[in-house]
Amino acid sequence: MKIETRTIDGVTILDVSGKITLAEGSVDVKKSVRDLLDSGRNQILLNLGDVKYIDSSGIGELVSSFTTVTNKGGKLKLLNLTLKIRELLAITKLLTVFECFDDEAEAVKSYS
Amino acid sequence: MKIETRTIDGVTILDVSGKITLAEGSVDVKKSVRDLLDSGRNQILLNLGDVKYIDSSGIGELVSSFTTVTNKGGKLKLLNLTLKIRELLAITKLLTVFECFDDEAEAVKSYS
């Protein structure tokens, strides 16, 4: 897994690529999100467009990142779900929890 | 494995793609070559550029195709060896047996 960070209009975008699985260290997402919160940034957009694979442990990381950010008064949203991730979030009813976008500009605008 | 046939200046080029292995039916190469001989075409160029994998059975098919064609007074040469195939033919001393080319036009010209 690789995570790159950039900021647009006060929204921090994490471009995640590779696999978010137990074996790949799915905790990296949570850690990156924690680091952002520690540095005072809590408007967070996870770009999952280049995520090739996710397992239940990876889904768990998305959820716990979400609750951590929400509890700190921030917002965590998702960008560019692959078909597989969308299906997994639908089955687990997490599409009702996460705000999801396919357009980056629109996603960024939604924070303001 | 897939084999497509085309003819340039009296030379029949077989564009082989995929795997030439026991499991994939490496005999297809030999069969195609036999069919060509039966139809009177014996100037044959095997284009291996898109061959993704070859095993000892596949190498055996190249050799027996070569001997069949040679015995019928024809010529069988090889075009576009991948690095892996080149290494296998080097190790088995078959580079001394086959005439090999990296340039199609040059290969075709060599028959005349």
Added chain:
Amino acid sequence: MNQEIISEIHLTLYSDIKYLDIVQAVSDSFSNMAGFNDEDLYWVGLSVREAVTNAILHGNKNDSTVPVDLSFRQEEHRLVVTVTDHGEGIDESMLPDPLDPEHLLKPGGRGIFLVKSFMDNVFFNTPSGGWNRISDGETY
């Protein structure tokens, strides 16, 4: 009903998550041989990965000296995957429903649910014995 076995392989690994990619490669390769389409292959692979993850972490408590046995069997109309660990097994009635609003935001507890979503039949050998058996295709 006894069905003819068309293909069958067995894999034994040890309880370390580093083996999960091998497990998935075997699952994908077996499904491919059995003629599954990409979509089915993907979800079977995920299900197998989840079941083996559980066998490693929960069944064998991550003890890398303890084996996990995995078998893939292709019958005419279904695929049967058996995952065997050396733990206590699962009492299904104790599993919380991850869709329950109370559990929806829990970090864990979705593995077995996903396996059940994607495979047609899931059996657990309970209360002890520690295997689970998942199959895709026609029911028994």
Added chain:
Amino acid sequence: MNQEIISEIHLTLYSDIKYLDIVQAVSDSFSNMAGFNDEDLYWVGLSVREAVTNAILHGNKNDSTVPVDLSFRQEEHRLVVTVTDHGEGIDESMLPDPLDPEHLLKPGGRGIFLVKSFMDNVFFNTPSGGWNRISDGETY
């Protein structure tokens, strides 16, 4: 010399060449886990494929009820692959040299030669027992 085992898996399949792609997927995936580069992974995979092809065709005479056992073991400085069939084994002294001008144009007889070219050590259990063991890395 006894070396520490870092990783180990076992695969059992039956004597049908349809399983060869699974064998190769396992080999590639194991080599990848063991940190092999693409080049080594490729030649190990080919060697394993050749050894298992021989176990299926020559050792078990293509009888699909007879198993082939395969194990991969990663030690600190080498990989040991063991292929076990239920045949008579190989008498190495009987193997013709495929580089001999007399054999150069034969269609077969290059499998074991290739395995020996790419793996550092190749052992056969002869005259009977039918296993061969190939390893890559430091010698014993």
